[in-house]
Amino acid sequence: MTTEVASNSTLAQKSDYIVAKFGGTSVANFEAMSRCSEIIVADKNVRVVAVSASAGVTNHLVALCQSDITEPQREHHIQGVLAIQQAIVDELSLDADLAIGFNETLKAFQQHAREITNTAKHQDELLSFGERLSSYLFAQVLRLKGLNADRFDVRRVLKTDSQFSKATPDVASTADAAKAHLIPLLEEQVIVTQGFIGSDEFGQTTTLGRGGSDYSAALLAEAINAKSVHIWTDVVGIFSTDPRLCAKATPIARLSFDEAAEMATFGAKVLHPATILPASRSHINVFVGSSREPERGGTWIEREKSQHSGIRAVTQRKNQILLTLKSPEMLLASGFLARVFSILSNFNISVDLVTTSEISVAITLDNAPNASRPELDQACLEQLAEFCHVSVESNLTLVALIGSEIQLRQQEVNLMDVLKAFNIRLICHGASKHNLCFLVEQDESDNVVKAIHSHLLEG
Structure with a gap:
């Protein structure tokens, strides 16, 4: 399976497209989604939006994957997912096309959640529902802002091997699928899709592992030859350490790919470590900022070697x-x-x-x-x-x-x-x-x- 792309000298000229990724807290509820939609409205180069599951949903889904869960516990977690999604639905009216897809996905979720099976394949299918549901809702929020937005199933383009729970992307197949199915849509539409998930050669749902939505966004940016990927989270960039732990932690304006990769690998939870791989090999700059305070800027991660030693x-x-x-x-x-x-x-x-x-x-x-x-x-x-x-x-x-x-x-x-x-x-x-x-x-x-x-x- 091919996991590399051609050398940079053979890469096509970059587009002006930006891929934006919004994490769970950024799509936690209608208010948060509306705030994030303003970021997209303000930047017409954002053509692909990858969303995580709404905050709290993934915890319920992970619990549903446990083998020792009781029936009352199972029902509690199912209802927990439904409650989070319903609270958002209550704030907006879904267009017919989105309503059909959302309701079908909701039914499929309940069916899978009530099946008692512990296979990794089943778990990946179950874990994928958070992103699949939130993407319908976020597409509708963008439409309310006047954008020509549509929801797109990322499994059509993000291709992986069949290692469930920690799949390895097939970069070449992903690029081919994006060229055929995704890129033609971007001139006229803002596409809302899912982070974290993909599909193997048999069409089976796979996941990229914990925190894989950042990675998905970078892979999609690489596949459409975007100029940058913007990771929107709940903190203002990457700090010298966790600001919740040290009050004097300071944001870092710029990092090299190497520095950012080390930080992400060894505990800076703001960014998934694998995000740097496609960004570095395809010269795609990465921005990390707060969806709550976009005006405060954030951290730019670039190929250039850091000017700060030590x-x-x-x-x-x-x-x-x-x-x-x-x-x-x-x-x-x-x-x-x-x-x-x-x-x-x-x-x-x-x-x-x-x-x-x-x-x-x-x-x-x-x-x-x-x-x-x-x-x-x-x-x-x-x-x-x-x-x-x-x-x-x-x-x-x-x-x-x-x-x-x-x-x-x-x-x-x-x-x-x-x-x-x-x-x-x-x-x-x-x-x-x-x-x-x-x-x-x-x-x-x-x-x-x-x-x-x-x-x-x-x-």
Whole structure:
């Protein structure tokens, strides 16, 4: 399956089109949708709009995917989804074409939600309904603003493999489908479509994984050769750390693709890490701003190398797993790591950090609490245990210092003074000049981040 595009020298001239993505809080209710519609009205270059599920819907859908859910609980979550959507419908009158599609989708949702099956395929179908429903409603809101807007099923163009819950996009097939089905519509219409979801070669619904709406928007921007993708969320750009944690956190006006990728990967929740992939390879600038306060600007992510060297931000990603694999056979032997990573690949497990010694390797994995399936399967652990001792530690947080041309010696005195008050489980530095990462106990991580930000990034 093709996952790359032609070199940039062969890319067609860029259009003036912009792809805008609105997250769950931005489409949470009629008021929020109306506010976001003003952003689109103000910029005639926005031709594709990708929306997330309305805030709260995905939590209900994830709960419906759990195998141990009772019938009363199932009905509670079904009614929760219906209530969120109905509250928006009550504020507007759907045009006939949108009403038919919305009501059919609502019926399909209730049917799937009441089916008792735990297959990944069924879960992806169920999880897709949040975006499918919100896109009908947002298209109607745009029409109320006088725009020629229509709702478009993204599964017609965003093509993936059949790895349910974490599908890999097929970039070439997506570009071909967009050329045939999407681009011809953009001259006359604003197209409202869905983030997070796609379809495989058999037409089955797939999802791109947690937070995949940002990724979808960038993939669509690449497919239509857009000049930029705008990610509208509930914060004013990307900050030096979580402003809810540190009152003196400051917004960052510009980031390079490399810096933004590191920040997104290691905990800056404003942006899905995979978003940078299509943007970087196709030279598409990314803007991150607040749909509540668009006038305040935000963060631009661009290909140009950062002019600021050193540490620019500190992030954290909680709910991490440390997987340690130990075997005397690793000593002076080849092939051990290849065997380990082959097994992890077979289970579609993504690795973040890796450190090695003579007879062991330590690997960090994300273990997001709201994922539809656990990151580390028991079957995977059993295969690894066949040739090495396996140790699994949880309740850890990955803390990352992000910047450009980071060299430990520049900050080592101050950093080590800060860290000496905490227990450090693992340190990883050197593979990239854009990050320095370490693991700490989860109940200490907030204090670690605040201490680092205070000493290295304030004043």
